[in-house]
Amino acid sequence: MDITQFPSWRRLNSLAEKMHGRQLRDLFNDDPQRAARFSVELPEFLFDFSKNLIDDEVLVNLLQLAGDADLEGWRDQLFAGAPINRTEGRPVLHPALRGGLSGSLQVGGAPVDVLVDSELQRLKEFVNLLHNGVLAGCTGRRITDVVNLGVGGSHLGPEMVIEALRAYRRDEVRIHFVSNVDGAQLHDVLAQLNPETTLFVVSSKTFTTTETMTNARSALDWFGSVASPEVVLQRHFVAVTASPEKACAFGIAPQRIFQFWDWVGGRFSLWSAIGLPIAMAVGFEGFRALLDGAATMDRHFRQAPLERNAPVLMALVSLWYCTFMGYPAHAILPYEQALHMLPAYLQQAEMESNGKSTTRAGEEADYGTGPLIWGMLGINGQHAFYQYLHQSPEVVPADFIGSVTPGHPLPGHHEILLANMFAQSQALMNGVSREEVEKELAARGLRAEEIRKLAPYKVHRGNRPSNTILLRKLDPHSLGALIALYEHKIFAQGVILQIYSFDQWGVELGKGLASALQPQLDSGDFRNQDASTAGLINFYRRVTAGAAALEFAG
Known part of the structure; x- marks a missing residue:
């Protein structure tokens, strides 16, 4: 109804x-x-x-x-793993990532708690290797800096948590974030780092996100002659994704691909392997405490x-x-x-x-x-x-x-x-009423006419x-x-x-349009575009062509 x-x-x-x-x-x-x-x-x-x-x-x-609205019924469906994300035909199981759902829940025939616990154990082992100095780059030097490449939920959640837990950060490794496809951000971060001691975490649910994958390819180029691209990808790159086959095809070692699942929305994913930078920053025990705190709120929401x-x-x-x-x-x-x-x-x-x-x-x-x-x-x-x-x-x-x-x-x-x-x-x-303002101004010795003129500006309606x-x-x-x-x-x-x-269909719309427009910046073929977009592309091409001509002449 x-x-x-x-x-x-x-x-x-x-x-x-x-x-x-x-x-x-x-x-x-x-x-x-x-x-x-x-x-x-x-x-x-x-x-x-x-x-x-x-x-x-x-x-x-x-x-x-x-x-x-049957809120309690919908709440029960959420925690039972029903496909309440009906436009995409998926359950919404981020509470399962912190132990907030029944242990008997299965998705696609696989017990959810087993999947989650297995991936958490892999995270724990990897973080311990990093903190113990065992994790080394291709020249044998210890990893000292980690750069998370992600956007949206693959960036905002982990960075927000690491900033919030600044008092709990460990000293073994420094965490950096790059989310913007504007190369200025990546350039500024890389300028501080040594490729021999840097690890990149490529966080993308689909492993096709334009911003993230563009930054990942530029990060790979940054290594230059340190080692072959194949070796660099094996030793200096980690993937967090719901599409492990694509991360593997990119060249990242299977043992360094951490998984989450399509029943985890990006903006609710910091509890999953997307939270790997959190565990690196505050230790796995701190990450586990974060999950446990969320699980207590899950119980309150279910039971109160x-x-x-x-x-x-x-x-x-x-x-x-x-x-x-x-x-x-x-x-x-x-x-x-x-x-x-x-x-x-x-x-x-x-x-x-x-x-x-x-x-x-x-x-x-x-x-x-x-x-x-x-x-x-x-x-x-x-x-x-x-x-x-x-x-x-x-x-x-x-x-x-x-x-x-x-x-x-x-x-x-x-x-x-x-x-x-x-x-x-x-x-x-x-707030502050007109009467209160007038009393305050009178107490300061202002004359009646001065009070009359000034009082309206100092009134705060409150409420x-x-x-x-x-x-x-x-x-x-x-x-x-x-x-x-x-x-x-x-x-x-x-x-x-x-x-x-x-x-989040509104997010998907903009992504699709950007993918279609990108080649038109190079080709100049902007037929079927509205007049404003065509004009913007044309202006971009005129300016870049002029800059190229000046560079050539120089």
Whole structure:
């Protein structure tokens, strides 16, 4: 049944109109226990959603909507390995990578847990060889640097985790990332390295990704006369892919090809062999702790009642704003230097999943299915775009994320950091009224006429909603739980809004067009192109031809 036809949907539309006239200040004044009632405390963190424009009636109807959408049934299908990625005919089994599914689950006749455990053991053995100095290049020198070549989920997840776990990095090897087909990035990374001591990890689900394979071929050329290409590929290259036969055909040794499977989506793949750079950076034990933390969130999502289920509550609050209240954007604001890549990671995780306009019934959705995700480190953001958050006509709900325990030994810094985080969420909620502004200006001794002119500019309407996630400590276990929290939130929101969250046809469209256009840059045959694209190709060819002529003349 179309989700918009349920009474809960209609009631929420009506409640949204009323809630636009409510004040968060009043919600707290009316309910002294609000903060406790609208929070969920888990072993890894506190999730406080009390600073949101919801009351008991809204929450009851949001939970009813989740029931009407059969969220619990879809959740059971996810964990049972049903092919819920129906446009591609696949199950969605990334929880299996961290031990979050039943041990009896099979895909294609193969036990999933056996496949996963076998590949994890291979990762562990390889990482131990690297850390023990046994892994050497073709000249016998120890590997000291690893360059991950990947894009999208093969890059954002591992790099985000390694940055987040900076306090847990080991010294045996340095990890570098190259994702951009713009050769400037690869060139800059290679300029720092010695080919005799460098290992490349080529991470590509299909092993055909244009950006990644172009960078891999350029990396191979970089070795020059160090050894033959065949030897270099055997000793200095590792592959992580769901297409091992293509990696083998490229020339990478079979024992250095690590596998994941088509039932793992790229943006949910850091738990698989795609996480090899993570294990290299923090050790296999740290990687295992990351998986275990995610598995604890899997259990919470499966077992907690919906009204105390953190991912479900996050999903409900998000769709309340995007779908009913008309707030189309959401800010991710970490107050933890180590989490500086989290906003970019969550952009892909959520927007590639729920940035859809077609329902499961194949109909055009006439409601918002997911917000625009953006953000940056909170302290930096305060001096960049918080002005917009506080006084723009647009309302942007936000997630504030921090930790109780600092990740460094410097005294005094962390208290200032957390004071800023708490203050910003409070300021967004309360704002500053005209009356309060006038009192403050009068106390400063301004005359009545000066107060009248200046006061409008200092008024902050407030009523800007936010969640706060306060980790006890940022470590591998809690980071795993935090990432899985968002994964399940994305899944729950997609289920309720009746879209398929695990395909990405919009991504595929651009890839196909780029492949077709690339030879036209050389040939100049741009027939059947629109006038703008043809003009851009023509301009490119004129400029490059002119540059070539000047070089020849010189």
